[in-house]
Amino acid sequence: MPSRRERVYRTRAVILKRREQGEADRVLTIFTPEYGKRAVIAKGVRKPTSRKAGHLEPFTHVSLMLARGKTWDIVTGAQTVTSFRKLREDLDLTAYAYYFCELLDAFVQEDDPHPELYELLLNAFRRLEVSPDPALTGRWYELALLQHAGFAPQLFHCVQCGERIQPVTNYFSHERGGVLCPKHGEGASDAQPIPLNTLKVLRYIQSQPYNHIMRLQLSPGSMRQVEKLMGDYLRFLLERRLKSKQFIHLLRK
Ligand SMILES: [Zn+2]
DSSP states (O other), rough: OTTTTSSSEEEEEEEEEEETTTEEEEEEEEETTTEEEEEEEETTTTTTTTGGGGSSSSEEEEEEEEESSSEEEEEEEEEEEEEOHHHHHHHHHHHHHHHHHHHHHHHHOTTTOOOOHHHHHHHHHEEEEEEEOHHHHHHHHHHHHHHHHHOOOOOOOOOTOOOBBSSSEEEEETTTTTTEHHHHTTTTTEEEEEEEHHHHHHHHHSOOOOOHTTTTTOHHHHHHHHHHHHHHHHHHHHHHHHHHHHHHHTOOO
């Protein structure tokens, strides 16, 4: 790995997000396999004559030349590897792609490499581009991200007693990161009932290959329940993360 002191370096990256800076510049948040997340500046990129602009769109997989800078490293060259154009042209897919980036952004620290999450994001973009069911691809991505980040919910055994979960109404605890059997979940202040069908769907997505997952035919109601449980759990983890330094250490396991 090149040392922090080298003046110029090359890396592959995915553009997670960007914002305007000054008259004609943009600050990009990039995610790289070697350095993790990093904010860099693309100077003059909003000028119509910029040759770099087309390579620095959101979600683009790009090969970058960077020079060390004071506040931000500076993009000196950019070449598209994969444009993922469809993710920018289809509004529905754009919303999902932004969400994938935001979720990753929220779970990783700057300069903390997670090559497996980098591969996951690229894979998620490839799958999203051709997905017959982007919502299902979204749920797969959420569970895969949690798995890689060390926060996969326990869905097969009670998080209190370790007993195998039976096909009845069980309970889910955000705090304890998984399912509780009826004996330990009923009346627990941190747990709420999880419908059997929601649990089955989550287990399937967590444990089966992607092409099998995509064959699932869920009713809109089931999909909403799965989406809500995942959304609530992710919000809980991210809120706690803001409060707890320990969370950050765990992520670096
Ligand atoms: Zn139990």
